[in-house]
Amino acid sequence: MTRIQKTVFMLVAVVALIVGLTVNKVIHNQRQGEPTAMIDAGIILLPQSRSLPGVKMTDQNGQAVQxxxxxxxWSLLFFGYTFCPDICPTTLAQLRQIKSELPKDALGQLQVILVSVDPNRDTPQQLKQYLGYFDPDFRGLTAGSIDDLQKVANALSIPFIPADTSKPNYTVDHSGNLAIVGPDGTQRGFIRAPLNNQKLVAQLPELLKRQ
Structure with a gap:
């Protein structure tokens, strides 16, 4: 194992440990006051909401978004990328299926957003074409720099490891969790990976009733 590989391995391990400890703490606190069905569906609500950073990104239509x-x-933010070979297409296909089974009144309150962890390749045009394969209503965001992207990822506790873009066909290590952002613009929690379609279809409408 090279020095770079060892460094990346250690970073991934540290990030996984921090995220694991955070989620376990939240789950412990949540079990004292939240329905177990929601926890069982992988929906983990934060004890206190978190503000999002004022970072400007670009959506799949080329429009600036704060x-x-x-x-x-309610927004479900998934950090992935269009050249992802496995977890991203699987997760987006699951989210499409979940949306198709939600009540109509719930659909109007929910949006799915793919935040690209690969701004080097994921142009607005690329995002729009890719998301169109799954659901034309899915939104995509790409950042002007890795630094801006990391500010957003760190604020939401959704880790990723920036890729070595000099290598051909590079991949990006990232989390499969989703960040939940409420209608007030603050983070309310997470949905843990892997997604359970049946349980999320049952519990997401309950989440959307919250203020």
């Missing part, structure tokens, strides 16, 4: 202005709807 991350701290996701308001009016």
């Amino acid at each position: 991350v701290d202005e996701f308001k009016g709807k």
Whole structure:
């Protein structure tokens, strides 16, 4: 194992440990006051909401978007990329299926957003074409720099390891969890991977009733 590989391995291990400890703490606190069905569905609510950073990104239509202005709807943010060989297409296909089974009144309150961890390749045009394969209503966001992207990822506790873009066909290590952002524009929690379609279809409408 090379020095770079060892460094990346250690970073991934540290990030996984921190995220694991955070989620376990939240689950412990949540079990004292939240329905077990929601926890069983992988929906982990934070004891206190978190503000999002004022980072400007670009959506799949080439329009500027302020991350701290996701308001009016519940948002599920998934950090992935269009060249991902496995977890991303699987997760997006699951989210499409979950959406198709939700009540109509719930659909109007919910949006799915793919935040690209590969701004080097994921142009707005690439995001739009890719997301169109799954659901034309899915939104995509790409950052102007890795630093901006990491600010958003760190604020939401959704880790990823920046890729070595000099290598051909590179991949990006990232989390499969989803961040839950409420209609007030603050983070309310997470949905843990892997997604359970049946349980999420049953519990997401209950989440959307919250203020």
